[in-house]
Amino acid sequence: MINLSSEIAYDSVWTGLNILQSAIISAQLRFLLSLLLSVEMLEKIILLLCCSCAVAQHLCTPDASDGYKVRLSIKTALEGQAYEWNENEMFLFRATLAFAMRNHIREQKFEVSNIIVCNETPRVSFWFVVTSPESTSVLIGKEDVEEAVRKSRNRINSAFLLTDKTLEFIGILPTLAAPVDPDTPPWLIVFGVVMGIVGAGIILLLVSSVVQKKRKNEMTDDEENCEETRVKTVENGSVGEGVYNMSFSDDERFTQM
Amino acid sequence: MEKDARPSWDNPTQFVLACVSYAVGLGNVWRFPYLCQSHGGGGFLIPYLLMLVLEGVPLFYLELAIGQKMRSGSIRAWSNISPYLGGLGLASVVTSLYLCLYYNIINAWSFWYLFHSFQSVLPWSVCPINSNRTGPIEECEKASSTQYFFYRETLNISPTIEENGGIHMGQALCFVLAWLITYLFVVRGVKSTGKVVYFTATFPYVVLVIYLIRGITLHGAANGIKYMFTPKMEELANISTWINAATQIFFSLGLGFGSLVAFASYNQYNNNFERQAIIVSFINSGTSIFASIVTFAIYGFKATVNYENCLERTRVLLMNTFDLAEDSISMDNVFDWIEKLNATHPLQFAQIADKYDDCNLESELDTAVEGTGLAFIVYSEAIKNMPLSQLWSVLYFIMLLLLGMGSMLGNVTAIITPLRDFKMLSHMSNELFNGLVCLFCMLLGLGFTTPPGNYWFTMFNDYGATFSLLFIVLIEVITVSYIYGIRRFEKDIEDMIGHRPNWYWKTMWVVVSPVLLIALFIFYIINYTMGGTPTYQAWDKELGKSVVTEYPVFGQVFIGLLLVSSVSCVPLTALYVFCRKRKHGSRRKPELVSMVSA
Numbered sequence: 001m002i003n004l005s006s007e008i009a010y011d012s013v014w015t016g017l018n019i020l021q022s023a024i025i026s027a028q029l030r031f032l033l034s035l036l037l038s039v040e041m042l043e044k045i046i047l048l049l050c051c052s053c054a055v056a057q058h059l060c061t062p063d064a065s066d067g068y069k070v071r072l073s074i075k076t077a078l079e080g081q082a083y084e085w086n087e088n089e090m091f092l093f094r095a096t097l098a099f100a101m102r103n104h105i106r107e108q109k110f111e112v113s114n115i116i117v118c119n120e121t122p123r124v125s126f127w128f129v130v131t132s133p134e135s136t137s138v139l140i141g142k143e144d145v146e147e148a149v150r151k152s153r154n155r156i157n158s159a160f161l162l163t164d165k166t167l168e169f170i171g172i173l174p175t176l177a178a179p180v181d182p183d184t185p186p187w188l189i190v191f192g193v194v195m196g197i198v199g200a201g202i203i204l205l206l207v208s209s210v211v212q213k214k215r216k217n218e219m220t221d222d223e224e225n226c227e228e229t230r231v232k233t234v235e236n237g238s239v240g241e242g243v244y245n246m247s248f249s250d251d252e253r254f255t256q257m
Numbered sequence: 258m259e260k261d262a263r264p265s266w267d268n269p270t271q272f273v274l275a276c277v278s279y280a281v282g283l284g285n286v287w288r289f290p291y292l293c294q295s296h297g298g299g300g301f302l303i304p305y306l307l308m309l310v311l312e313g314v315p316l317f318y319l320e321l322a323i324g325q326k327m328r329s330g331s332i333r334a335w336s337n338i339s340p341y342l343g344g345l346g347l348a349s350v351v352t353s354l355y356l357c358l359y360y361n362i363i364n365a366w367s368f369w370y371l372f373h374s375f376q377s378v379l380p381w382s383v384c385p386i387n388s389n390r391t392g393p394i395e396e397c398e399k400a401s402s403t404q405y406f407f408y409r410e411t412l413n414i415s416p417t418i419e420e421n422g423g424i425h426m427g428q429a430l431c432f433v434l435a436w437l438i439t440y441l442f443v444v445r446g447v448k449s450t451g452k453v454v455y456f457t458a459t460f461p462y463v464v465l466v467i468y469l470i471r472g473i474t475l476h477g478a479a480n481g482i483k484y485m486f487t488p489k490m491e492e493l494a495n496i497s498t499w500i501n502a503a504t505q506i507f508f509s510l511g512l513g514f515g516s517l518v519a520f521a522s523y524n525q526y527n528n529n530f531e532r533q534a535i536i537v538s539f540i541n542s543g544t545s546i547f548a549s550i551v552t553f554a555i556y557g558f559k560a561t562v563n564y565e566n567c568l569e570r571t572r573v574l575l576m577n578t579f580d581l582a583e584d585s586i587s588m589d590n591v592f593d594w595i596e597k598l599n600a601t602h603p604l605q606f607a608q609i610a611d612k613y614d615d616c617n618l619e620s621e622l623d624t625a626v627e628g629t630g631l632a633f634i635v636y637s638e639a640i641k642n643m644p645l646s647q648l649w650s651v652l653y654f655i656m657l658l659l660l661g662m663g664s665m666l667g668n669v670t671a672i673i674t675p676l677r678d679f680k681m682l683s684h685m686s687n688e689l690f691n692g693l694v695c696l697f698c699m700l701l702g703l704g705f706t707t708p709p710g711n712y713w714f715t716m717f718n719d720y721g722a723t724f725s726l727l728f729i730v731l732i733e734v735i736t737v738s739y740i741y742g743i744r745r746f747e748k749d750i751e752d753m754i755g756h757r758p759n760w761y762w763k764t765m766w767v768v769v770s771p772v773l774l775i776a777l778f779i780f781y782i783i784n785y786t787m788g789g790t791p792t793y794q795a796w797d798k799e800l801g802k803s804v805v806t807e808y809p810v811f812g813q814v815f816i817g818l819l820l821v822s823s824v825s826c827v828p829l830t831a832l833y834v835f836c837r838k839r840k841h842g843s844r845r846k847p848e849l850v851s852m853v854s855a
Contacts, residue, residue, distance in 0.1 A: 075583040121580035173391045187372035191430060194372075198437050205444055209688055 059139055060118040060129045066139045067129040068149075069170040074124060077166035085124045089160075090117060094128075096159045097149075101130055101140065104148035108133050146172050263328060264447045265523045271451040273533050275520050278458035279667030280541040282660050283363060284509050287632045290485075290549035290556075292501050297492030298485050302546070304493065304502035309542050312773050313506040315765035316730060318534040318758075319737060320512060324521025325530055326749050330675030331515035334522070335733075338741050340838075344830025345736070346675055348729050349515030351823040353671040355721040356514065357698045359714050360668060361439065362705045364661040365432035366633060369411055371654035372431075374647055381406035382641035399801025403638040408796045411633075415708035417795050418716075419809055422708035429706045436699040439665050443673065443695075446687050447523045450666055457663035462544075464656035465551055471649065472554030481557020482550065484622045503777055504723075509541055513726040513733070516667035519674035529754050559639040560621035567616035571595070578609050591616075629711075632657060669694065715793055716808075720816045725823035727781060731774040732827060738767045791816060 060067060070093075075082045083089070094115040101110040110133055120126040130140040149156065149172050157167055164174035266272045293301045327334035332346030373380050381403045384393030392398070397405035408414045413425050442453045472478055492498050511517065521530060565588065572586050575594060579602065586594050599606045640650050673694055677683050682690060705714050737746055743763060751757045791813060794803035808816065 071577065073583060122582040122585075123576060123580040124583070125577075125580055176386050176390050176392070179386055186376050187369075187427075190372045190375050191368075191434065194368075195430075195434055195437070198434065198441055202437065202441050202444070205441070205449070206688055209445065209686075213686075 059131065059137075060116040060127060062119050062127050064127060064129055066142045066145070067127045068142075068145060068172065069125060069127050071123065071125040071168040071170065072160070072162065073166040073168075074160075074162070077162050090120075092159060093117075096152075096156050097128065097130070100148045100152035100156060101145070103152055105140075105144065150175065263523065265525060266447060266451050269524075269528055269533070271454060272520060272524055272528070273537060274454040274458040275450060275666070276517065276533070276537045277540055278454045278663030279516055279520070280509065280511050280537060281458070281461065281544045282509075282511075282664035283632065283657065284505075285541065285545040286548045286552065286657070286660065287629075289505060289509070289545040290552040292505055293485060293549050294553075296495070296498040296501060297489035298487050300488035300490050300492055301498065301502065304499045305506065305545075306542070308499075308503045308506045308773075309538060311765065312503060312770050313510050313512075313542075314535060314538045315762055315770055316507075316512050316734065317510050317517065317538050318531060318762060319734065319766060320517040321521040321530040321534050322746070322750055322753070323733075323737070324518035325524045325526070325528060325753060327518075328522050328526070329678045330522060331518045331671070332675040333678040334518055335736075339736060341831040341834050342732070342736055342740070342827070343834065344827040345729060345732055346515065346518075347830055348725060348823045348826040349513060349518075350672055350675050351826060352722050352725045352729070353514045353516070353668055354698070355717060355819065355823070357665070357668045357672060358702045359705060359717040359721065360661070360665060361435045361698070361702060362432060362710070362714055363629065364435040364658060364665065365428060365706070366411060366629070367654050367657045367661060368431040368434055369427060370633065370637065371651060371658065374650035374654065376647070379637075379641050379646055379650060380410070381637050382646070396798050396801055399799075401638070403634050403641070404801070406637075407633050412711050413708050414711050414796045416798060417806060417809075418709045418712040418793065418812055420709060424703060424706045425708070425710075428710075429703060432702065432706055433699065435662075435665075436695050436702075438662065439669060440692060440695040442662065442666055443669050443691050444688050446673070446691070450670065453666065454663065457659045457666070461656045461659045461663075464652050464659075465544075465548060467652065468551050468649075468656075469547075469554070471643070472551050472558070475554065475558040475643070477561025478554035478557045480561055480618065481553040481555070481622065484557065485549065485553040500777065500780055503773060506542075507730070507777075508723070508726070509545065510538060511664075511667060513729040514668065514671050514722075515675060516671040519670045520667070522674060527753055527755075531750075531754055531758070555636065555639045556622065559635060559642070560618060562639075562642050563621050564616055564618045567614060571614075571616060574609060574612060578605060669698075712793055712795070716812065716816060717819070720791075720819050724781060724785075724820050727774065727778045728824050728827075731771065731778055734766060734770050734774065738771065743767055 062069070072085070074085065091112065094112045094117065097115045098110040098112050101114070102108075110130070114131045114133055114136075115128055116131060117126050117128045130145050132138040132140055149169055153164065153174065157163055160167055266275070293299075323334050323338070327337050329337070330346065331349045332343055335346040336343035384397035384402045384405060386392070387394045394405070396409060400408070411428070413422070415422060441449075443450055473482075507513075524530065568588050568591050572588065572591050575581070575591070575598065576583065576586055579598060636653060637650070640646050640653060643649050669691075673691055676694075677690065685693075704710065737743070743766065746766075747757045747763070790807045792805050792807050795806040796802075797804045
């Protein structure tokens with residue numbers, strides 16, 4: 001009877017040990033598995049990151065369908081005070097563009113990393129594309145980028161001390177300033193002044209010639225009256241100065257030179 | 258009992274200034290420089306001065322002598338010389354009428370440009386923006402801003418002469434103003450004209466001197482002056498050089514319109530017009546040469562600016578296409594870079610080959626433009642590039658206005674003076690009659706402010722006066738030399754100025770001038786008949802430049818009418834007088850008999 005209980009006790013201890021062993025082993029296995037998994041994850045993450053980088057870099061190519069070419073003419077604009085184009089300026093550009101995108105699409109928070117630049121040339125021209133902040137493999141469409149740039153064009157220009165002509169986004173036409181339209185065209189004003197002067201001159205001349213004619217008529221009337229009275233006095237003989245000889249009066253009126 | 262004495266100039270200076278103001282006109286500023294340039298630069302002066310001596314001065318002298326002797330307008334003056342030739346005066350009046358109709362339009366354009374100069378940005382210096390504000394208007398971009406302003410905003414020109422449209426209000430207003438000023442200047446006849454010419458004859462010279470100083474100091478002016486004065490002697494062998502020199506002297510002095518006869522008719526009988534004729538002719542030619550120096554200085558400036566702009570455009574194009582650093586190409590080594598890039602990147606270079614235009618200073622200078630094109634397009638283009646462009650623009654257009662108004666005075670006087678010689682019209686007051694003439698011309702001339710107006714203007718300019726003037730002056734000189742008789746003419750001149758004309762004058766009148774004129778006349782007829790259908794330059798909106806178009810049938814008929822209408826006055830009047838004399842002759846004989854018997 002004692003042999004049976006010790007056998008049972010031995011069996012139970014053995015099973016317990018087995019269970020413990022298996023538990024430990026399973027725990028170890030799980031630990032190893034999780035370790036492996038985490039490494040894999042890391043690798044995947046790293047791979048993914050590299051992939052996404054590569055994909056993102058792939059997204060930015062010259063003539064990309066959703067990208068734009070930018071051209072800066074710093075020396076033309078600023079001549080003596082032109083600054084060097086370097087990495088910091090490029091960073092400023094990307095930040096400004098991120099700002100422009102945030103202004104346009106208010107729900108999404110664009111970061112500097114969302115603006116991807118490629119193909120820089122000594123001319124200072126490059127291509128850029130904009131990726132969505134939610135998923136870096138998705139590009140923001142051309143129309144949205146164009147709208148964003150259009151809205152904030154002034155701010156982008158002034159960040160670089162340039163103008164629409166010297167900071168060009170190839171494909172995005174600048175909205176030109178509205179022409180100033182005065183109510184009365186200025187030429188009409190000058191015309192009115194000159195016309196007024198000329199009109200006044202003509203009226204003056206015409207009036208003065210009419211007045212002159214009237215005066216002449218009055219004078220000739222007076223002279224005719226004078227002649228008549230002279231003739232009358234001669235006839236009456238009350239003036240004893242002799243006979244007035246008509247043929248010697250008013251010479252200028254009859255003789256023509 | 259009014260004074261019937263003929264009104265006269267206050268002093269001989271007024272007469273000289275009136276002649277100068279009339280002769281020195283827009284042709285001196287825009288036609289002579291063009292001729293100079295297209296016929297060999299400095300070499301053109303040789304035929305020009307030769308023609309001045311052979312034909313210009315003698316014919317000028319002749320017209321002044323006739324006017325001063327006959328003391329009446331062209332119709333009565335020529336009737337007095339020979340009763341059958343009253344038609345000559347009538348032809349002059351008709352030609353002057355045509356001239357009056359279209360000449361004031363140029364003054365209207367000058368006013369338009371003058372008024373538009375009072376803006377901070379000259380309207381012809383920038384292209385206006387199109388309706389969706391993405392860029393300049395297409396027509397303006399294809400042409401240039403100055404051409405767009407002239408053809409679209411000033412004229413609103415139609416694509417051909419056949420199309421019609423309403424009157425351009427701004428143009429019409431300026432046109433009315435031009436006529437009002439003309440009326441203001443001639444309202445009292447010679448009394449008012451005599452005072453005005455002090456200003457219109459002298460102020461243009463002030464502006465020309467100012468412009469000369471400005472022009473010579475412009476960047477690139479030396480190119481233009483050098484270009485003009487390098488004589489190309491081979492041009493002298495070309496017959497058209499001589500023809501053009503003769504025609505230019507002719508029209509520049511304003512012979513044949515009757516204005517000189519009219520002006521001289523208000524002279525004192527003993528005025529020494531011989532000296533005055535020589536003075537005025539040489540002043541006129543001198544002004545032409547002086548004005549062409551100014552024009553070519555400005556021309557050189559404009560050509561240089563265009564050339565440098567072309568270089569700049571090419572430089573930017575190369576930099577942008579090949580993405581080179583900004584300061585790698587400068588204006589001087591553009592051409593070297595072109596060669597280099599063509600060699601290293603031939604494919605890419607071929608792609609931009611159509612955008613790249615050839616920059617050539619010679620070809621810029623070679624673009625000869627004459628007439629209204631030179632005055633309003635080329636000059637305004639040059640002015641917009643000058644600093645303080647508003648000031649230069651105002652000065653320039655005031656000068657154009659004075660030159661044009663001065664010539665208008667002569668044109669209107671040429672119509673008024675002969676018509677006032679008729680008894681029924683002489684009773685009307687000066688003011689009323691002059692006003693009616695101006696009103697009539699203005700109403701007819703409004704047609705030139707419509708969209709095809711510029712094409713009609715060109716037609717009148719090319720055909721309205723040229724042929725008939727040649728004919729008129731030819732008949733004039735033959736009449737005086739052969740029909741009236743050179744001996745009688747000599748005696749008349751001796752009567753007026755105290756000595757007979759010497760052998761030079763007589764040879765010119767009797768031999769040289771008639772021969773020259775006949776040659777010119779024949780050449781003109783040959784040119785006209787052999788030239789095929791007459792054409793004109795129509796402005797094409799799509800292409801942004803002028804294209805040569807043929808006149809439609811009604812246009813050609815009208816040209817024929819213009820040519821024939823004034824010339825036919827001479828034979829028709831001669832016929833009319835002949836018929837009247839025959840009628841009178843058959844009536845007079847019985848009267849004589851009755852008187853004798855009584």
